[in-house]
Amino acid sequence: MKNSKTILFLVAVFVAVQLPAQDLKLWYQHPAKEWVEALPIGNGRLGAMVFGGVQTDRVQFNEETLWSGYPRDYNKKGAYRYLDSIRGLLFAGKQKEAEDLAGREFMGLKSADGDRQAWIKKQKEVLDQRSNPSQTQYNDLSWKRIHQPNYDGWEKEGLGELDGAVWLRKTFDLPEGWKGKDLVLDINKITDLDYTYVNGVLIGSQDNDAARNYKIPASALKAGRNCIAILVLNFANKGGILGYKDAGKQIGIYPVKGNEKDKLSLNGQWKYLIQTDQVPAVGEFQARYQPFGDVVFHVNADETKVKDYRRVLDLETAVLTTAYNYNGVDFKRTYIASQPQQVLAVNFTASRPGSVSFETELTSPHQHFIVEAVDQQTLVLKIQVKDGALRGESYVQVRVTKGSVAVKDNKLIVSKADEATVFIAAATNFKNFKDVSADPSARCRAAIKGIQQQSFASVLKAHVKEYQQYFNTLSVNFYGQKNQPSANESLPTDLRLEKFARSGDPEFVALYMQYGRYLLISSSRPGTYPANLQGIWNELLSPPWGSKYTTNINAEMNYWPAELLGLSPLHDALFKMVEELAVSGKETAKEYYNAPGWVLHHNTDLWRGTAAINASNHGIWVTGGAWLCSHLWERYLFTKDERFLKDTAYPIMREAALFFNHFLIKDPVTGYLISTPSNSPEHGGLVAGPTMDHQIIRALFKSTIEASQILKTDAALRKELEEKYPRIAPNKIGRFGQLQEWMQDVDDTTDKHRHVSHLWGVYPGNEINWETAPELMKAARQSLIYRGDAATGWSLGWKINLWARFKDGNHTYKLIQMLLTPAGRSAGSYPNLFDAHPPFQIDGNFGGAAGIGEMLLQSHTAFVDILPALPDALPNGRINGIHARGGLILDIAWEQKHLTQLNIKAIADGSAQLRYMGKVLPFNFKKGRQYSVSADFKRVVENEKR
Numbered sequence: 001m002k003n004s005k006t007i008l009f010l011v012a013v014f015v016a017v018q019l020p021a022q023d024l025k026l027w028y029q030h031p032a033k034e035w036v037e038a039l040p041i042g043n044g045r046l047g048a049m050v051f052g053g054v055q056t057d058r059v060q061f062n063e064e065t066l067w068s069g070y071p072r073d074y075n076k077k078g079a080y081r082y083l084d085s086i087r088g089l090l091f092a093g094k095q096k097e098a099e100d101l102a103g104r105e106f107m108g109l110k111s112a113d114g115d116r117q118a119w120i121k122k123q124k125e126v127l128d129q130r131s132n133p134s135q136t137q138y139n140d141l142s143w144k145r146i147h148q149p150n151y152d153g154w155e156k157e158g159l160g161e162l163d164g165a166v167w168l169r170k171t172f173d174l175p176e177g178w179k180g181k182d183l184v185l186d187i188n189k190i191t192d193l194d195y196t197y198v199n200g201v202l203i204g205s206q207d208n209d210a211a212r213n214y215k216i217p218a219s220a221l222k223a224g225r226n227c228i229a230i231l232v233l234n235f236a237n238k239g240g241i242l243g244y245k246d247a248g249k250q251i252g253i254y255p256v257k258g259n260e261k262d263k264l265s266l267n268g269q270w271k272y273l274i275q276t277d278q279v280p281a282v283g284e285f286q287a288r289y290q291p292f293g294d295v296v297f298h299v300n301a302d303e304t305k306v307k308d309y310r311r312v313l314d315l316e317t318a319v320l321t322t323a324y325n326y327n328g329v330d331f332k333r334t335y336i337a338s339q340p341q342q343v344l345a346v347n348f349t350a351s352r353p354g355s356v357s358f359e360t361e362l363t364s365p366h367q368h369f370i371v372e373a374v375d376q377q378t379l380v381l382k383i384q385v386k387d388g389a390l391r392g393e394s395y396v397q398v399r400v401t402k403g404s405v406a407v408k409d410n411k412l413i414v415s416k417a418d419e420a421t422v423f424i425a426a427a428t429n430f431k432n433f434k435d436v437s438a439d440p441s442a443r444c445r446a447a448i449k450g451i452q453q454q455s456f457a458s459v460l461k462a463h464v465k466e467y468q469q470y471f472n473t474l475s476v477n478f479y480g481q482k483n484q485p486s487a488n489e490s491l492p493t494d495l496r497l498e499k500f501a502r503s504g505d506p507e508f509v510a511l512y513m514q515y516g517r518y519l520l521i522s523s524s525r526p527g528t529y530p531a532n533l534q535g536i537w538n539e540l541l542s543p544p545w546g547s548k549y550t551t552n553i554n555a556e557m558n559y560w561p562a563e564l565l566g567l568s569p570l571h572d573a574l575f576k577m578v579e580e581l582a583v584s585g586k587e588t589a590k591e592y593y594n595a596p597g598w599v600l601h602h603n604t605d606l607w608r609g610t611a612a613i614n615a616s617n618h619g620i621w622v623t624g625g626a627w628l629c630s631h632l633w634e635r636y637l638f639t640k641d642e643r644f645l646k647d648t649a650y651p652i653m654r655e656a657a658l659f660f661n662h663f664l665i666k667d668p669v670t671g672y673l674i675s676t677p678s679n680s681p682e683h684g685g686l687v688a689g690p691t692m693d694h695q696i697i698r699a700l701f702k703s704t705i706e707a708s709q710i711l712k713t714d715a716a717l718r719k720e721l722e723e724k725y726p727r728i729a730p731n732k733i734g735r736f737g738q739l740q741e742w743m744q745d746v747d748d749t750t751d752k753h754r755h756v757s758h759l760w761g762v763y764p765g766n767e768i769n770w771e772t773a774p775e776l777m778k779a780a781r782q783s784l785i786y787r788g789d790a791a792t793g794w795s796l797g798w799k800i801n802l803w804a805r806f807k808d809g810n811h812t813y814k815l816i817q818m819l820l821t822p823a824g825r826s827a828g829s830y831p832n833l834f835d836a837h838p839p840f841q842i843d844g845n846f847g848g849a850a851g852i853g854e855m856l857l858q859s860h861t862a863f864v865d866i867l868p869a870l871p872d873a874l875p876n877g878r879i880n881g882i883h884a885r886g887g888l889i890l891d892i893a894w895e896q897k898h899l900t901q902l903n904i905k906a907i908a909d910g911s912a913q914l915r916y917m918g919k920v921l922p923f924n925f926k927k928g929r930q931y932s933v934s935a936d937f938k939r940v941v942e943n944e945k946r
Helices: 002-017 079-091 095-105 116-128 440-450 456-471 493-500 506-523 560-564 568-593 624-639 642-663 691-711 715-727 774-787 793-805 809-819 843-856
Strands: 025-028 039-042 046-050 056-063 144-148 164-174 183-191 193-198 201-207 212-216 224-234 240-243 252-255 268-276 293-298 306-314 319-326 329-338 343-350 356-363 370-375 378-384 391-401 404-408 411-417 419-428 475-479 678-680 683-687 864-866 876-884 888-895 898-906 910-916 919-925 930-933 940-942
Touching: 025 493, 039 306, 039 329, 039 506, 046 329, 046 343, 046 419, 056 343, 056 419, 079 095, 079 568, 079 683, 095 683, 116 193, 116 224, 116 268, 144 164, 144 240, 164 240, 183 193, 183 201, 183 224, 193 212, 201 212, 224 240, 293 419, 319 456, 329 456, 343 356, 343 456, 356 378, 356 391, 356 419, 378 440, 391 404, 391 411, 391 440, 411 419, 419 440, 456 506, 475 506, 493 506, 506 560, 506 843, 506 876, 560 568, 560 624, 560 843, 560 876, 568 624, 568 642, 624 642, 624 691, 642 691, 642 715, 678 691, 691 715, 774 793, 793 809, 793 843, 809 843, 843 876, 864 888, 898 910, 919 930
Parallel strands: 864 910
Antiparallel strands: 025 306, 039 046, 046 056, 056 293, 144 268, 164 224, 164 268, 183 212, 183 240, 183 252, 193 201, 193 224, 293 356, 306 319, 319 329, 329 343, 343 419, 356 411, 370 378, 378 391, 391 419, 404 411, 475 876, 678 683, 876 888, 888 898, 898 930, 910 919, 930 940
């Protein structure tokens, strides 16, 4: 009987192995029109978004160290003097007073401001002229036109990254029935400061984020045509008339005592004049990640005659292609981001000799950029970040086979070549967060010199080989009920996305998982800096949330797939940043808490700011560093690398633990040790004792204790942490059966907030689980039910992992469907499968990929759980190369939701308890050995060495 089972098992394995391979490509039948339709490439340091146009092809590129700002001290000296007062106010229940005091005395320092008032005074001097743009009779015939409003700013209406003083004018005819009446001018939001005139009369001015609802006195109006003129002074970020977030709501005019439904709309074309695009420096708590520039290819072609267009990103090779037929000739462009050669490359070929002709233009959103010819085949783009320390250079060189290349009007002109390759190098003067003395020109010249003797084919070959050492560590395949590809697999990716939520397409889930791995490889190679809020891709000088590192969830979520999905080396980029933060965070711990060790609040940037930013009600959150330490510990748990633990992880963990050992304070009500002042990220304001903090601090203490035991060091500190650990305020179940988010039982069951911070102990933590804390697990699940499924993109990514930990595969899959829904003004995915907060944040891609892995394997408890949350929608599949804590790599196959194969490779010595469908199988393993599990899940057999 045992032999027959084994035979059946091997037959099932053979069937699983013979399943057809999935096509791991994103592809489209048209060029990108919007940035979120373009496709990303990257080598960890350089990233680009490729639009793939036929007549005009834009390659928008970035370099990881180009940020605003400069090296500086982010810390307010002696802020710790206010710590006891803030705590006292919180203990007394005076939250507002505590937030006010903390807002004045406990926040980080901003960068230097320019003289805003002097600048405003200068811009208003135009009003002293008899004829000025506020006057009805002013001659504006030469002014250009722009559509207003736009909630995303005038930047989205063609004014680039404009900050400055801009006049906007529009006329309207006064309705006959409104004569003699006071009117309301409703333009809602304007950024930042406006002086609004009607027929030369100032009717309002505001310098805030509040709505503009100005009264127009009847005396300022006249029969017939009237003129509205607005001087907009925009200092930073998006500018102009924003209007309403609801694009269907109009700006306009209506009588004071009339009906808003009778509003005369002012949506549409306005005339504009840029008075100046020079503005004073604006103080910032932290810096912004910056775009570098654009390489634009111009081709003399009639796009209406293009046939068989196809734009493809191959995830298996990290090669992007654009192909089409034009006038009987097949054209192809191949784009790569080479890590070995540190260049972007674009290769042009055609099926007919002498058919490759195009112009290459360089441009940048940075003001006053310079383009110069280096020689007859090379241009250099030079940029300087406004009000910042960083400058950059990009060398763009074209090499041709036959044909010719020349420079004309600072453009590279390729004529009648058989083949052409454009190489793009870029660098900045950034050395580290304290030193900006590097030579970007020398760096670029070195990169260009490095490819002088190489063909594109050799550069491509080296690129693919280097990339695949990461990508090929894991493969995954999902199939439908009949083990056949779904009908949707043959669709272009944008159409496939539209259909996914309402159709069965398990292969798309596998594609999305591998796309997440591709994005992490592309934005986070060893030796680079970690993926930020947008990975390494950004086109805006003022990107959403500065495209920084938000450390109360988003930066960490970027690395959730690293260990589980076979990308452990990519974690090194995050660890590099953590090492630097431990340095700058030491000063913050001293100045704000008079404490040893290091601390990080909820954001950081290239310059490694660690102080609280933005506002006290959410910026003062102390456990960012402790959370990052959990990534160090996870690397050790997955790899069992004691050298890494000793040399890298433990010293940083120890210093973080020293901080919290000092920081925790006795709660006067419960007697527990609590974290305060802090908050439950971005929710509920400044408080004493948020649940999330305590979960993270317990995890830090526990891992530091265990690490010190493994390394046989710091016995005294270990004893102190062991003594304090049980005194930290525990998780509590509230009156609604929920896991409490705060010390007090004040959760609201109707609250749908995007953060689910108090569930950290379920995921990515592990102290709340079905084995050791089932009641808390039930309470956590109840909290998530109350919070609801709808969320921003990254929040969906978190909830996917939580539902997988709850072992509810079908609910997990439901949220995957929500994540893979076309994004509009709500969460989902853009046509290029970038995650939508909205707008774009890359964390949802990484959280989603990790969550798919969590459905298939979990190892955060004493067990290694096989297929713990497999949904009905993924009945058949195979994953090879998924990792478990303890030093195991697993190959898993299943048919009709039943396990058919389990092979294991050990990368360390150890023991584990495998668990599947309630069966537990203990086994010991040796590093370098491979094992197979029997069909009845009762034996582990070591495979013969080959």
